Amino acid sequence: MTVANKVAGNMNSWSHSRAVDFEKCKRMAFLKYVKRIPEPPRPLKPGQTEHANDRGSRVHDGLEQFVRGSKNFPHEARHFRTELDAIQRLFQEGRVHLEGEWGYDRDWCVADYRSAWLRVKLDALVFLSETEAIAIDYKTGRKNGNEIKHGEQLMLYQLATFLRFPQLERVHTELYYLDHDELTHRVFTREQGLRFKMNWDKRGTLITTTQDFPPNPNRWSCQYCPYGDPVYGFPNGTGDCQAGRRA
16 A cells, blocks of 8 residues: 555445446545545537536436336437336335435445435336336446446346345336337345345445545556546546556
């Protein structure tokens, strides 16, 4: 551990997205979640009318409103109209939880989302019966290259679902790749699903206790980092991290 990498403060809460950032580059995670340095505005690429994350938020919000009963249906989800019509009907029957902001404390017990150790946000949870449910996450953008990350996300989501609803005996996980007309599906029994708890506990503990945040300079980590040198990374990076000069 070097003096330069040991910093004051730590990430006292985590989520899947925070885990991805932390494991990609600890220094970037420190600047983003501990120091809370705002990301600079990003220029749109030629032909773009909105950034990918803004588009994703817009589509997710539109789908939530549709399932709640709105007649406006996001065009980006057109490939999944049949599934979403069914979810809308089930919501009216009280069998769907939407945009659940779930919190868990250090012992993996249900806690307030705002002060939780672990935070999980699921797009939709559909109850097929008292003992069986489907955890659904909507994805915009590309699938290729994200399969491992998205698969891990569902592993955490099914675990969180079993812990939150002890009556469940079986949980299905589904990813709707809206831009590609692809759906991935996997099913877990309670015994299978809870086996992932130990691994996620180790990862979450490391994320929330470390005070050593070294950079991880390489082309993949630095190329889109908002805190790097504008010349070597993000087009208008803040320059809070200079490690990218060696990437």
